[in-house]
Amino acid sequence: MSSSPSGLELGAQAHGLEGRMVADPESGGELLEVAMGPHHPSTHGVFRMDVTLDGERIVRLKPVFGYLHRNHEKLGEGQTYLASIPYTDRLDYICSLTNNWAYALAVEKLAGQEVPERAEYLRVIVGELTRVQNHALSVGFLIQDMGASGTPLMYGFKEREKILDLFESLTGSRMMCNYMRFGGVRVDATEEWLNQARKVVAGLPKFADEFEALLVTNEILMARTQGVGILPPKLAISAGVTGPLLRASGVNYDLRKVDHYSIYDRFDFKVPLGDHWDVYDRFMIRLLELRQSIRILEQALKDIPAGPVMDPKARIRNFRPKAGEAYGRIEAPKGELGFYLISDGGPNPYRYRVRPPSFMNLTILEDMCLGQNVADVVLILGSVDIVLGEVDR
Amino acid sequence: MAVDEKLKIELGKQGVLVTTLQELYNWGRRSSVWPMNFGLACCAIEMIATTMARYDIARFGAEVFRPSPRQADMMIISGTVTKKMAPQVVRLYNQMGEPRYVIAMGACAISGGPFKQGYNVLKGIDRYIPVDVHIPGCPPRPEALLEAFITLQKKIDAQPLTGEGRPRFLDAEAPGEFPVPDQGQHDLEPPSNRSVWPVPITLGNRE
Amino acid sequence: MKTVEEIKAAIEAAVPGAGVEIVPNPGPSAQHSLLLKPERAVEVAKFLRDDPELALDHLSNVTGVDWLDKEITEKVKVTRTVTKTVDGVEQPIEETVEETRKRVEPGYLEVVYHLFSVAKKHGPVVLRMRTGNRSDQVELPSMTRVWRSAEFQEREIFDLYGVVFKGHPDLRRILMWEGFKDHPMRKDYVEPDDFEYEPTAHDEVLRRAQAHRALEAAAAGKGAAQ
Numbered sequence: 001m002s003s004s005p006s007g008l009e010l011g012a013q014a015h016g017l018e019g020r021m022v023a024d025p026e027s028g029g030e031l032l033e034v035a036m037g038p039h040h041p042s043t044h045g046v047f048r049m050d051v052t053l054d055g056e057r058i059v060r061l062k063p064v065f066g067y068l069h070r071n072h073e074k075l076g077e078g079q080t081y082l083a084s085i086p087y088t089d090r091l092d093y094i095c096s097l098t099n100n101w102a103y104a105l106a107v108e109k110l111a112g113q114e115v116p117e118r119a120e121y122l123r124v125i126v127g128e129l130t131r132v133q134n135h136a137l138s139v140g141f142l143i144q145d146m147g148a149s150g151t152p153l154m155y156g157f158k159e160r161e162k163i164l165d166l167f168e169s170l171t172g173s174r175m176m177c178n179y180m181r182f183g184g185v186r187v188d189a190t191e192e193w194l195n196q197a198r199k200v201v202a203g204l205p206k207f208a209d210e211f212e213a214l215l216v217t218n219e220i221l222m223a224r225t226q227g228v229g230i231l232p233p234k235l236a237i238s239a240g241v242t243g244p245l246l247r248a249s250g251v252n253y254d255l256r257k258v259d260h261y262s263i264y265d266r267f268d269f270k271v272p273l274g275d276h277w278d279v280y281d282r283f284m285i286r287l288l289e290l291r292q293s294i295r296i297l298e299q300a301l302k303d304i305p306a307g308p309v310m311d312p313k314a315r316i317r318n319f320r321p322k323a324g325e326a327y328g329r330i331e332a333p334k335g336e337l338g339f340y341l342i343s344d345g346g347p348n349p350y351r352y353r354v355r356p357p358s359f360m361n362l363t364i365l366e367d368m369c370l371g372q373n374v375a376d377v378v379l380i381l382g383s384v385d386i387v388l389g390e391v392d393r
Numbered sequence: 394m395a396v397d398e399k400l401k402i403e404l405g406k407q408g409v410l411v412t413t414l415q416e417l418y419n420w421g422r423r424s425s426v427w428p429m430n431f432g433l434a435c436c437a438i439e440m441i442a443t444t445m446a447r448y449d450i451a452r453f454g455a456e457v458f459r460p461s462p463r464q465a466d467m468m469i470i471s472g473t474v475t476k477k478m479a480p481q482v483v484r485l486y487n488q489m490g491e492p493r494y495v496i497a498m499g500a501c502a503i504s505g506g507p508f509k510q511g512y513n514v515l516k517g518i519d520r521y522i523p524v525d526v527h528i529p530g531c532p533p534r535p536e537a538l539l540e541a542f543i544t545l546q547k548k549i550d551a552q553p554l555t556g557e558g559r560p561r562f563l564d565a566e567a568p569g570e571f572p573v574p575d576q577g578q579h580d581l582e583p584p585s586n587r588s589v590w591p592v593p594i595t596l597g598n599r600e
Numbered sequence: 601m602k603t604v605e606e607i608k609a610a611i612e613a614a615v616p617g618a619g620v621e622i623v624p625n626p627g628p629s630a631q632h633s634l635l636l637k638p639e640r641a642v643e644v645a646k647f648l649r650d651d652p653e654l655a656l657d658h659l660s661n662v663t664g665v666d667w668l669d670k671e672i673t674e675k676v677k678v679t680r681t682v683t684k685t686v687d688g689v690e691q692p693i694e695e696t697v698e699e700t701r702k703r704v705e706p707g708y709l710e711v712v713y714h715l716f717s718v719a720k721k722h723g724p725v726v727l728r729m730r731t732g733n734r735s736d737q738v739e740l741p742s743m744t745r746v747w748r749s750a751e752f753q754e755r756e757i758f759d760l761y762g763v764v765f766k767g768h769p770d771l772r773r774i775l776m777w778e779g780f781k782d783h784p785m786r787k788d789y790v791e792p793d794d795f796e797y798e799p800t801a802h803d804e805v806l807r808r809a810q811a812h813r814a815l816e817a818a819a820a821g822k823g824a825a826q
Contacts, residue, residue, distance in 0.1 A: 038481055041430050041460040045437065046478055065752075066775035067478040068434055071511030074785060078510070087507065093435035093532075112628025157445040175435065175532060237657050237718050240749025251718060253658075258721045324627015327661065327714050327724055338661055340714070343627065355661040355714075363752055389434055392475075392775060477777050509805060512784045512791045513776065578781040580792035592796050 031059060034374075038067045042145045042378040045388030049365075049377065056373045061366045065359075065392050072393040076352030081107055081182070081319050084352065089176040091354060092390040094137060095130045097167070098332040100180035105261065106328030106339035107182040111321035113314055118307040119184040120263045124300045125197065126167070126179065127330075128293040132204060133160040134333035134385075135244075135286040135293075136211070142283060142382040143215065146224055152215060159207045162200050169193060183314025194301060201297045208291055216287070225280040229368040229380035232277060239363040243335025244289060245384060248274035248282040255331035262330075266303075267296045282383040320347050327355075334358050334385055354393055358386040415554050422492065423454075423549040426542075429465035430458040431485070434472025436499040436532040443535040453542055462488040467545070469538075470524075473501035473508055474515040476581050483573045486522045491562030491569070494549075496541050497524045500531045507531060520585035522571055601722040604632040607654065614647045615640055623728060633712070633726035638740050641729055642767075645746045648715065648725065656725055659747035661714040662754060664761035666734070666786045669707040676701050707734050709763050713743065713750075731763060734786075742768035760785035 037048030046067035052060035072091065076084045088103045089096035101123055108115065115123075133156075140156030164174045170193055171177040171186070179186055189197075215221060231241070233249040246253055254271045256264040272288035274281030323345040329338035335357025342351035361384050368380050396411050404411050432440060443450050450456055459465040462485045474482055486495070497518055500506030505516040518524065525548060528541040552560050561567040571589065574581040602610070608620050611634075621635040636644055648656045678699045681692045709731045716723030731738045742765035743750040754765045755774040762783035765771055773780060782789055793815070795808040 038478060039431060039462075039485055045432055045434070046481075066513075066773075066777070067475060067481075068473065069475055069477060069513045069775040070434075070473050070508040071513055071784070072508075075508065075511060090435055090507070093438060109629040110627055153441075154446055157442060158447070161442070161445075161447050174534065175438065235748070238748045239751075240659055240747070242660075253718045253721075322627055324625050324629060326627060326629035326631060327726070329660070336660060338714070340661055340663055340712070342665065351663070351665045353661070353663040355663075359752065360749055363749055477775075510791075512789070516794060576777045576779060578779060580794060584792075584794045585796065 036377070037064075043381065044141065044386055047381075047386065047388055047391065049381075051374065051377065053374055056375075058369050058372055058374060058377065061369045061377070063362055063365055068388040068392040070389075070393065072354060073352055077349060080347050081321070081349060082316055084349075085180070086176065086178045088354075089178055090389055091356065091393065092332065092334060092337075092358070092387045093175060094387055095134050095333050096175060096177045097126045097130045097179055098330065098337065100177065101127055102328065102330045102332060102337040103339050104180040104182050105330055106326055106341050107321070109326035109328045110324060110341050110343055111182065111319075113183045114311050115184055115262075116308045116311060117263075117305055118188070119309040121300055121304040122185050122189055122309060123180065123262060124264070124267075125189075125297060125304070126170070126177075128297045128300070129163050129166065129197075131293045131333045132290055132297075133163045135290045136160060136207075138333075138382075138385040139211070139215070139283060139286050142279075142379070142385075143221065145378045145382040146221065152211075155207075155211055155214065159204070162203070166193070166197055166200055169196070181310065181314070181316055182319070183316075184308070184310035188309045194304065197297075198301050201294060201301060204294045204297075205291075208287070208294065212287055216284070221283075222280065224376075225278065225283060225379060225383075226276070227278055228372060228376050229279045229383060230277050231364060231368055235364060235367060239367075240360045241335070241364060242360065243331070243333070243357055244282060244285045245335065245361050247271065248285045249277045250275055255329060255336060259329070259331075264296075267299050269293075269296050279379050279383040282385075286385075318347070320345060325351075329355070332357055334387070334390070335361060354390075356390040356393060358384070359391045359393075362386060362391065416550075418554060419550050419552060423546040425454045425457075426466045426494065426545070426549075427457045427459050427464065428455055428467045428469055429462055429485070429489070430460045431468060432471055433474065433478070434501065436471035436502070439532045439535055440469055440471045440498065440538060443538045448535040448539065450539065450542065453539070453546070455542060462486075463490060465489055466492060467494045467496065469496045469498050470502040470518050471498045473506065474518045475513045476515055476576070477513060479515045479518075479521060479581060480573050480576065482518065483521045483571055487570050487573070492560055494525045494545055495522060496538075496545065497527045498538060498541070499533055500529060503527050503529065515581070520590045521574060523589055601720075602654065604634060604725075607648075607725060608634060610651065610654070611644055611647060614651070615643045618644050620644070631724060631726055633728050635728045635730065638729050641727075642741050642743070642746060645727075645743055648727075649746055653720075654725070655717045655719045656715040656723070657747075658716040658718045658723070659713060659743065659749045660716050660724070661712075662743070662750050662757065663712050664757040664763055664785065665710040665712060666761060667707045667710060668787050669734075670705040672703045672705055674701055674703065675699070708732065709734055709738060709761055711740055711757060711763060738762055739764045739766050741766050742771075744768055759783070762786065 032053040034051045034053060036051055037043040038046040048064040050062045050064060051058060072087060085100060088099040091099045136156035136159050140153035143152040167177055168174050170189055171179045231249050233251045236246050236249045237251060250273050252271055252273055257271060269292045272285050274285055321343045323343055325342040327338055327340045329336050337357055338355035340353040341349045344350040369377050401411050444456060468486060497503050501508060502518050505514045508514045509516055526541045526544050528537050530537050572586060604622055608622060611618050611620050618640045619637040623633045623635050625632050648654055676699050677696055679694055679696050681694055683690055684693050711729045713727040715725040729740050731740060740763055742754055744754060754768055757763050758765060758771055759773045759775050760783055793812050795812045
């Protein structure tokens with residue numbers, strides 16, 4: 001290579017990418033290695049991809065993790081079962097309540113506990129509200145990555161603030177709710193809160209209409225996303241992909257229907273599936289799931305019974321489950337969120353493992369990006385919908 | 394040289410604006426602090442919420458988030474700094490041009506927060522770079538970030554342009570570059586930069 | 601779905617000499633697991649994935665567990681012959697003594713796989729594999745060729761536990777940086793001592809900060825003496 005930088009290198013530097021040229025043994029030409037991240041505006045946090053480019057085309061992509069590795073599992077093994085609940089909030093920090101739920105479910109499996117009916121309803125209500133705000137946000141971020149700076153994301157955030165206000169008045173915190181306990185939920189919802197929730201939910205279809213009118217038939221969006229980042233179903237299943245990403249590949253696998261956990265059998269809702277397996281399908285699946293969540297919310301807020309919200313037999317302090325192990329999982333907004341716990345009879349879990357959906361969904365990032373243009377990587381990553389707190393734990 | 398406050402108001406009523414160079418200069422500096430588009434963890438979501446319609450940090454002249462450190466004036470350390478990330482954070486800070494400010498947002502950026510006992514968590518970013526404003530909270534609410542920002546503006550306002558306490562970029566002696574820690578076999582080397590961070594004396598560690 | 605016993609029988613019929621053992625789970629979740637022999641594990645895994653009735657195509661969760669060496673103290677009654685002088689004559693006499701013996705049960709690293717079926721919508725089936733010990737016999741076969749989802753999770757186990765997966769296409773550290781030496785999720789991992797300044801009232805943190813100061817004071821004292 002000559003000492004003066006090539007045009008490609010200069011271009012990479014101008015875009016804030018540090019690049020270097022390597023010889024391509026096959027074609028005899030030169031490939032460009034670029035490190036995208038860990039500080040990059042479209043990596044949704046501190047994620048890094050080592051990309052090798054042949055012109056604009058991607059020939060190799062290796063994700064690099066660990067920039068937000070906060071030792072969640074090690075800390076979980078050094079403290080009691082109860083003390084881990086606030087930590088689960090910080091896994092996928094957009095959806096703290098579903099994280100609480102998955103953990104509570106795993107501990108309930110481990111200790112064989114029951115949950116009262118009203119608590120199950122409250123869990124479904126806050127869980128589906130979480131899904132609505134996550135999908136609104138993830139679509140907003142995806143469009144932001146596409147270059148529509150601001151507007152769609154502001155729509156998402158506007159609706160999210162209303163839902164966060166509900167969370168705050170119920171749990172005391174906007175983001176880190178720390179709401180669920182094994183054997184129920186921490187506090188009961190008042191009638192005023194339920195009425196307020198009904199009001200917010202009644203406003204959600206209008207938001208969904210606006211959001212869809214703004215985006216779905218947008219020509220630029222369609223041109224950028226259709227046929228990009230194709231993920232065939234067979235590969236998706238083998239790679240452990242779950243959540244909207246798997247369903248966009250046309251695989252009907254929603255844990256709310258498959259595992260029959262909690263009280264989801266009582267509600268009438270559909271599982272939307274994609275048939276083109278591309279970024280546009282993933283974007284549409286999220287909008288359609290948002291609609292289905294609104295349906296569940298309407299039913300749950302109508303039927304919620306009176307009663308206790310904690311199992312009176314449940315022990316919160318001095319909790320020592322019998323020796324054994326359990327794997328519990330739920331359908332979190334990003335996919336299958338599982339907790340694997342081993343108890344040795346002591347107050348702390350012997351092994352505390354989180355099965356994070358975003359981390360697993362990144363397994364096929366390289367497969368989806370190969371042969372695409374470098375500008376599409378940002379979109380494909382956005383359509384996976386990752387949160388680094390969960391990827392690196 | 395300060396202008397008499399009463400005289401200034403009186404002249405203002407007559408339509409005459411009187412100010413000092415320092416006030417004008419600092420007013421300009423504090424009203425266009427551009428933050429870096431740099432999210433680390435949970436707090437980053439609240440940082441984004443602060444820029445959105447409800448809290449609207451644009452009211453304070455700081456809505457222009459710049460992805461490149463070269464174009465940014467302020468770095469909001471929004472979340473846990475891990476030992477794997479710490480060298481990059483210091484490097485990004487070194488790449489920012491003066492004047493530059495740092496807000497440590499949230500418990501993790503201040504001290505490691507709830508993740509303090511983790512083996513890969515840096516116990517406070519002020520071990521490597523100077524921090525101007527700390528905001529506690531996990532995560533701090535958007536209002537808290539606005540408060541931190543207003544505090545920073547007050548700090549800029551109070552800076553004299555000459556003599557003791559002048560901003561770093563007007564002081565030729567002040568350090569411009571901070572050493573980037575290495576990732577060693579077990580831990581960061583060195584574990585802290587003692588010239589930036591002398592171990593504070595508290596009741597707990599006084600001999 | 602089949603019970604663990606039935607799955608074990610099916611595996612043994614399909615892969616002769618697989619040597620599968622059932623590890624019972626005494627807890628209320630009753631998720632029993634199957635312990636595989638590392639030598640035949642990949643064959644068993646392929647069978648589980650391809651068998652039309654089981655069709656376990658979704659490897660959900662892979663994780664490591666560290667089991668330390670266990671020191672077992674037990675009291676054993678031992679009969680031994682002692683030569684004693686009775687009535688001026690030396691003669692062997694048998695006597696029973698209670699002896700405390702210590703036995704070290706070697707620890708091992710364990711890898712746990714949770715399998716589900718997307719096609720049949722059932723699960724979980726739990727598989728386990730164990731290494732020989734915790735230091736030099738830490739090799740296990742990689743499942744990445746059978747299920748792609750093992751790729752990153754096995755790298756994570758390699759990073760945090762130090763299990764070496766044979767046949768893994770790209771076995772590197774994933775969460776910690778290159779050049780890091782330890783395996784931090786192991787139970788006997790010693791964390792770096794960087795607790796110089798601890799304003800918190802958390803007992804554990806305070807104790808570590810005090811230990812750090814004591815070390816520093818000792819080092820300073822040594823420096824002054826020289």
